[in-house]
Amino acid sequence: MAGTKRLPRAVRERQMMDAAVACFARQGYQAASMDEIAELAGVSKPLVYLYLHSKEELFTACIRREARALLEAVADAVGDTDAPPDERLWAGLLAFFGHAADRPDAWAVLSRHARTQGEPFATEAARMREEIAGFVTGLIGEAARAAHGPVAIGERDVAALAQALVGSAESLATWANETPGVTAREAAATLMDFAWSGLGNLMKNERWSPR
Amino acid sequence: MAGTKRLPRAVRERQMMDAAVACFARQGYQAASMDEIAELAGVSKPLVYLYLHSKEELFTACIRREARALLEAVADAVGDTDAPPDERLWAGLLAFFGHAADRPDAWAVLSRHARTQGEPFATEAARMREEIAGFVTGLIGEAARAAHGPVAIGERDVAALAQALVGSAESLATWANETPGVTAREAAATLMDFAWSGLGNLMKNERWSPR
Amino acid sequence: MAGTKRLPRAVRERQMMDAAVACFARQGYQAASMDEIAELAGVSKPLVYLYLHSKEELFTACIRREARALLEAVADAVGDTDAPPDERLWAGLLAFFGHAADRPDAWAVLSRHARTQGEPFATEAARMREEIAGFVTGLIGEAARAAHGPVAIGERDVAALAQALVGSAESLATWANETPGVTAREAAATLMDFAWSGLGNLMKNERWSPR
Amino acid sequence: MAGTKRLPRAVRERQMMDAAVACFARQGYQAASMDEIAELAGVSKPLVYLYLHSKEELFTACIRREARALLEAVADAVGDTDAPPDERLWAGLLAFFGHAADRPDAWAVLSRHARTQGEPFATEAARMREEIAGFVTGLIGEAARAAHGPVAIGERDVAALAQALVGSAESLATWANETPGVTAREAAATLMDFAWSGLGNLMKNERWSPR
DNA sequence: TATGAATGAGGTTTCATTCAT
DNA sequence: GATGAATGAAACCTCATTCAT
Numbered sequence: 001m002a003g004t005k006r007l008p009r010a011v012r013e014r015q016m017m018d019a020a021v022a023c024f025a026r027q028g029y030q031a032a033s034m035d036e037i038a039e040l041a042g043v044s045k046p047l048v049y050l051y052l053h054s055k056e057e058l059f060t061a062c063i064r065r066e067a068r069a070l071l072e073a074v075a076d077a078v079g080d081t082d083a084p085p086d087e088r089l090w091a092g093l094l095a096f097f098g099h100a101a102d103r104p105d106a107w108a109v110l111s112r113h114a115r116t117q118g119e120p121f122a123t124e125a126a127r128m129r130e131e132i133a134g135f136v137t138g139l140i141g142e143a144a145r146a147a148h149g150p151v152a153i154g155e156r157d158v159a160a161l162a163q164a165l166v167g168s169a170e171s172l173a174t175w176a177n178e179t180p181g182v183t184a185r186e187a188a189a190t191l192m193d194f195a196w197s198g199l200g201n202l203m204k205n206e207r208w209s210p211r
Numbered sequence: 212m213a214g215t216k217r218l219p220r221a222v223r224e225r226q227m228m229d230a231a232v233a234c235f236a237r238q239g240y241q242a243a244s245m246d247e248i249a250e251l252a253g254v255s256k257p258l259v260y261l262y263l264h265s266k267e268e269l270f271t272a273c274i275r276r277e278a279r280a281l282l283e284a285v286a287d288a289v290g291d292t293d294a295p296p297d298e299r300l301w302a303g304l305l306a307f308f309g310h311a312a313d314r315p316d317a318w319a320v321l322s323r324h325a326r327t328q329g330e331p332f333a334t335e336a337a338r339m340r341e342e343i344a345g346f347v348t349g350l351i352g353e354a355a356r357a358a359h360g361p362v363a364i365g366e367r368d369v370a371a372l373a374q375a376l377v378g379s380a381e382s383l384a385t386w387a388n389e390t391p392g393v394t395a396r397e398a399a400a401t402l403m404d405f406a407w408s409g410l411g412n413l414m415k416n417e418r419w420s421p422r
Numbered sequence: 423m424a425g426t427k428r429l430p431r432a433v434r435e436r437q438m439m440d441a442a443v444a445c446f447a448r449q450g451y452q453a454a455s456m457d458e459i460a461e462l463a464g465v466s467k468p469l470v471y472l473y474l475h476s477k478e479e480l481f482t483a484c485i486r487r488e489a490r491a492l493l494e495a496v497a498d499a500v501g502d503t504d505a506p507p508d509e510r511l512w513a514g515l516l517a518f519f520g521h522a523a524d525r526p527d528a529w530a531v532l533s534r535h536a537r538t539q540g541e542p543f544a545t546e547a548a549r550m551r552e553e554i555a556g557f558v559t560g561l562i563g564e565a566a567r568a569a570h571g572p573v574a575i576g577e578r579d580v581a582a583l584a585q586a587l588v589g590s591a592e593s594l595a596t597w598a599n600e601t602p603g604v605t606a607r608e609a610a611a612t613l614m615d616f617a618w619s620g621l622g623n624l625m626k627n628e629r630w631s632p633r
Numbered sequence: 634m635a636g637t638k639r640l641p642r643a644v645r646e647r648q649m650m651d652a653a654v655a656c657f658a659r660q661g662y663q664a665a666s667m668d669e670i671a672e673l674a675g676v677s678k679p680l681v682y683l684y685l686h687s688k689e690e691l692f693t694a695c696i697r698r699e700a701r702a703l704l705e706a707v708a709d710a711v712g713d714t715d716a717p718p719d720e721r722l723w724a725g726l727l728a729f730f731g732h733a734a735d736r737p738d739a740w741a742v743l744s745r746h747a748r749t750q751g752e753p754f755a756t757e758a759a760r761m762r763e764e765i766a767g768f769v770t771g772l773i774g775e776a777a778r779a780a781h782g783p784v785a786i787g788e789r790d791v792a793a794l795a796q797a798l799v800g801s802a803e804s805l806a807t808w809a810n811e812t813p814g815v816t817a818r819e820a821a822a823t824l825m826d827f828a829w830s831g832l833g834n835l836m837k838n839e840r841w842s843p844r
Numbered sequence: 845t846a847t848g849a850a851t852g853a854g855g856t857t858t859c860a861t862t863c864a865t
Numbered sequence: 866g867a868t869g870a871a872t873g874a875a876a877c878c879t880c881a882t883t884c885a886t
Contacts, residue, residue, distance in 0.1 A: 006845055028327060030241030034881060044847045046883080055881065090421055112327045116239055160383065160393075160401040167382020168375040175374040182371075189418075190371040196419045207400075208407045210301055217864070217870050245856065255872045260857065428866055450749060452663030456860060466868045468862080477860065512843055534749045538661055582805065582815075582823040589804020590797040597796040604793075611840075612793040618841045622830075629822075630829045632723055639849055639885070667877065677851045682878065 013051050016041045020052075021062050025105035029059055029117045056120075063114045063121060066106040067128035073099040074135060085143035086196065092135060093169075093191055097184035100173040107177060111170050132169075133162040140165070140199050153205075165195055224262050227252045231263075232273050236316035240270055240328045267331075274325045274332060277317040278339035284310040285346060296354035297407065303346060304380075304402055308395035311384040318388060322381050343380075344373040351376070351406060355414040364414070376406055435473050438463045442474075443484050447527035451481055451539045482546060485536045488528040489550035495521040496557060507565035508618065514557060515591075515613055519606035522595040529599060533592050554591075555584040562587075562617065566625040575625070587617055646684050649674045653685075654695050658738035662692055662750045689753075696747045696754060699739040700761035706732040707768060718776035719829065725768060726802075726824055730817035733806040740810060744803050766795040769802070773828060777836040786836070798828055 007015075019041035023032040034055055038045040052058040077095030078088050100107040114125035137158055168191055176187040218226075230252035234243040245266055249256040263269040288306030289299050311318040325336035348369060379402055387398040429437075441463035445454040456477055460467040474480040499517030500510050522529040536547035559580055590613055598609040640648075652674035656665040667688055671678040685691040710728030711721050733740040747758035770791060786794075801824055809820040 009845085012845090028241065028329070030239065033879085035879095045881090046848090047846060049882070050846085086419065087421070090419070116323045116327050118238065118242075156393075156397075157401070160386070160397065161405070163382045163386040164379040164401055164405050167378040167380070169378070170382070171374045171378020172371065175371070182367075186367075187371065189420075190368070190375060193418045194372070194375050207404045208297065208301070209400075210298070220870080223870085244854085246854090256856090257858080257872060258870080261871085266856065431866085434866090450663065450751070452661065455858085457858095467860090468869090469867060471861070472867085508841065509843070512841070538745045538749050540660065540664070578815075578819075579823070582808070582819065583827070585804045585808040586801040586823055586827050589800040589802070591800070592804070593796045593800020594793065597793070604789075608789075608793065612790070612797055615840045616794070616797050628830060629826045630719065630723070631822075632720065642849080645849085666875085668875090678877090679851060679879075680849080683850085688877070 009051065012041075012043065012047070016043065016048055016052060017058070017062055017065060020058050021066065021105050021109055024059060024062060024113055025108040028113050029055075029121070059114075059117075059121060060124060062109060063124045063128075066103070066110055067124070069103075069106065070096070070099050070110065071128060071131055074132065078135065078139070085139050085146055089136070089139045089143060089196075090188070090192055092139065093188040094185065096132075096169065097173055097176060097187045101177060101184045104177045107173060111174060129166060133166045136165055136169075136195075137162045140195065143196075143199075161199075165191075168194065220262065223252075223254065223258065227254065227259055227263060228269070228273055228276060231269050232277065232316050232320055235270060235273060235324055236319040239324050240266075240332070245269075270325075270328070270332060271335060273320060274335045274339075277314070277321055278335070280314070280317065281307070281310050281321065282339060282342055285343065289346065289350070296350050296357055300347070300350040300354060300406075301399070301403055303350065304399040305396065307343075307380065308384055308387060308398045312388060312395045315388045318384060322385060340377060344377045347376055347380070347406075348373045351410050354407075355410055358414075364416075372410075376402075379405065431473065434463075434465065434469070438465065438470055438474060439480070439484055439487060442480050443488065443527050443531055446481060446484060446535055447530040451535050451543070478542075481536075481539075481543060484531060485543060485546045485550075488525070488532055489546070491525075491528065492518070492521050492532065493550060493553055496554065500557065500561070507561050507568055511558070511561045511565060511617075512610070512614055514561065515610040516607065518554075518591065519595055519598060519609045523599060523606045526599045529595060533596060551588060555588045558587055558591075559584045562621055565618075566621055575627075583621075587613075590616065642684065645674075645676065645680065649676065649681055649685060650691070650695055650698060653691050654699065654738050654742055657692060657695060657746055658741040661746050662688075662754070667691075692747075692750070692754060693757060695742060696757045696761075699736070699743055700757070702736070702739070703729070703732050703743065704761060704764055707765065711768065711772070718772050718779055722769070722772040722776060722828075723821070723825055725772065726821040727818065729765075729802065730806055730809060730820045734809060734817045737810045740806060744807060762799060765802075766799045769798055770795045773798070773832050776829075777832055780836075794832075798824075801827065 016037070020032075020037045023037045023040060026032075027036075034045055034048060037058075038048045041048065048058070052061060073095045074092050078092040081088070083091075110125060110128065114121045116122075140161075141158070172187040172191055176182040176184060227248070231243075231248045234248045234251060237243075238247075245256055245259060248269070249259045252259065259269070263272060284306045285303050289303040292299070321336060321339065325332045326340075327333075351372075352369075383398040383402055387393040387395060438459070442454075442459045445459045445462060448454075449458075456467055456470060459480075460470045463470070470480070474483060495517045496514050500514040503510070532547060532550065536543045538544075562583075563580070594609040594613055598604040598606060649670070653665075653670045656670045656673060659665075660669075667678055667681060670691075671681045674681065681691070685694060706728045707725050711725040714721070716724075743758060743761065747754045748762075749755075774791075805820040805824055809815040809817060
């Protein structure tokens with residue numbers, strides 16, 4: 001029964017992690033059971049333990065693999081060309097939303113589940129989030145300087161900005177995945193408009209303040 | 212043993228829900244145990260079941276109570292005065308971030324855990340999210356019209372915008388709660404700047420588009 | 423809430439036992455809960471405990487009350503007149519099936535539940551069963567002697583016979599209660615025919631034996 | 634701990650069901666605990682659940698297994714030979730009482746507990762009861778016709794008769810199991826005499842009727 | 845490489861019962 | 866006479882994990 005075929009370890013591991021990502025995405029970390037994952041992977045439970053050691057390690061491995069895949073997709077799209085920063089930002093956003101749309105389970109695991117399961121998973125997810133934030137804010141800063149000349153905004157302001165931007169991106173990605181008919185391109189455009197113009201004003205130090 | 216005193220049902224129920232919110236916030240829905248909740252509330256487990264019926268109902272009750280509290284805080288702050296919309300928006304944001312900061316556990320339950328536990332909790336959380344989004348986008352639209360005259364932007368655009376804004380707000384609120392030294396006022400200011408100027412441009416139909 | 427009226431103890435006790443019989447009949451001893459019984463009786467649980475002391479005592483009290491009622495109904499019908507024994511048997515059977523039909527819950531408790539709950543209930547039920555069996559076999563013996571002159575059949579034979587007869591009666595009573603349209607009279611007639619003719623032959627020592 | 638050895642599933646399942654039948658027989662469905670059953674079977678509780686899924690399924694499986702065994706024992710004994718019907722009835726009764734005596738726990742489960750636990754068990758038990766009743770009444774009818782020529786008795790009469798007969802048989806079987814020194818042969822003889830002669834008269838339409 | 849057999853630990857839930865008023 | 870408040874104990878069930886082959 002199950003996968004009677006003997007396959008090389010790498011292949012089996014991939015099957016298991018694919019199954020795990022699917023289960024974790026649909027049910028969450030706690031509710032997903034190793035039984036289910038093994039069955040979906042078409043192997044026996046002891047094999048899962050032989051290769052992935054424990055539920056915790058399995059979840060961590062999933063988070064790492066999917067985080068790396070997402071980051072690489074974005075990094076590849078952004079590149080380090082000397083194209084204008086807004087074009088690179090656009091490319092990065094497209095890649096981000098495209099990847100999230102292509103692998104909705106992976107995106108659900110990263111955005112929803114990894115962050116809510118306490119340590120050590122939250123740390124793992126936070127690392128990815130920061131890396132993404134770094135990308136985005138870096139590009140935006142670069143773009144802003146290119147457009148408006150050198151502006152000094154405080155470190156704290158940048159951090160807050162990054163949070164706001166990444167939050168928007170996450171929210172839009174999830175919304176796009178859940179709402180039929182919404183394309184990655186559309187989500188990217190919304191964020192681009194929003195971030196671009198919003199940031200522009202901010203860089204010019206046009207702020208709102210209560211009377 | 213435990214809570215020695217005999218207290219009226221309403222009081223006990225509040226104690227239990229407070230304990231539940233704390234446990235759910237720290238551990239998530241699945242990982243939190245009824246044993247723990249009862250112990251933290253200072254009562255025995257059967258009493259929790261007598262009053263709140265089941266883990267699921269308890270969680271739902273927590274979500275409802277905290278969602279209502281948050282919404283009321285925002286609604287009260289926004290009011291229906293004829294103050295200028297930007298002032299009202301500012302007041303609403305301040306209330307929102309202030310409330311999230313005052314009750315970090317409640318905020319964690321609403322923003323992190325309720326949304327990731329599948330039905331029926333996600334629906335409950337989504338309802339609140341939409342109400343908040345409605346508030347915010349309503350005010351922003353009003354403000355934008357006041358500032359820039361009548362502008363037509365598509366329904367889909369508004370929805371996307373709302374997602375982006377609410378995502379920013381959520382992200383900022385969580386960040387503020389987790390980062391020592393960040394005040395609610397600061398978070399509100401960041402979002403105000405961001406939203407205000409970003410939205411302004413958007414209303415003027417100044418969009419970014421790839422070449 | 424519940425029955426705010428203050429009633430004399432005897433009345434309350436009867437209400438409680440009525441409720442208990444109903445619950446035990448429908449759900450069985452174990453599955454019936456004191457909560458349900460108290461609610462159906464319209465009183466609070468502590469009052470049930472004050473009067474009936476425990477679930478076990480309550481069940482025992484129900485068995486006793488209903489057994490006594492059934493036995494009295496039969497005894498009254500049979501009487502100690504000098505009417506011919508077959509008439510008296512017929513009257514007894516009519517009373518038995520009539521009572522079982524009038525109080526189906528009581529009959530269910532006695533026939534189904536009391537006997538299956540181990541000690542001390544089985545003993546209580548067995549006592550009633552024996553008393554009924556005594557009645558019936560007494561009458562039958564008397565009748566047989568009247569019809570066929572003195573016959574000696576062994577004590578063991580009589581006991582076996584009693585078991586067979588009582589078993590038939592129980593089975594017919596339950597069947598009559600469960601089958602719409604079957605009257606007590608009909609059930610009594612079936613048993614009378616069966617017992618009467620069967621017994622007749624037996625008394626004449628006409629037995630079947632393998633070749 | 635427990636059963637040290639690793640045994641094939643089929644063997645373990647049988648052990649578990651044997652233990653379950655014993656526990657259910659002695660304590661009833663509700664009072665028997667899965668803990669006890671597992672311990673008596675010499676395995677851990679999770680294994681019981683792994684193989685039998687739930688207390689309800691376990692009980693149902695026991696009822697089915699024991700009902701089938703009893704029916705097969707009777708059917709085998711009755712056969713479809715062309716022996717005279719009274720001989721075949723006698724063989725069937727012997728088999729019935731013999732089987733009940735050989736497996737008193739199984740008989741207790743079938744006769745006492747299965748029928749009193751409401752759906753879905755009652756239905757399962759009723760099915761067996763009907764099958765037995767069918768056997769017996771079929772044979773009796775056949776025998777009666779052979780002995781007394783064609784007689785018409787109403788359908789309702791037959792049903793009532795079947796109830797009475799099966800009730801006798803059940804009662805006698807239980808009595809034989811509970812009374813030291815009573816053999817299956819004796820019980821069968823009692824019923825044979827009773828049924829045979831009683832039925833005979835009935836077929837000849839010799840009925841008792843009140844004056 | 846791969847699995848059928850097995851379990852310790854812990855989860856949610858229910859119930860008979862009692863205290864204090 | 867009557868009850869709202871409260872609990873110890875134990876039930877069913879599940880799960881991550883390991884052993885022996």
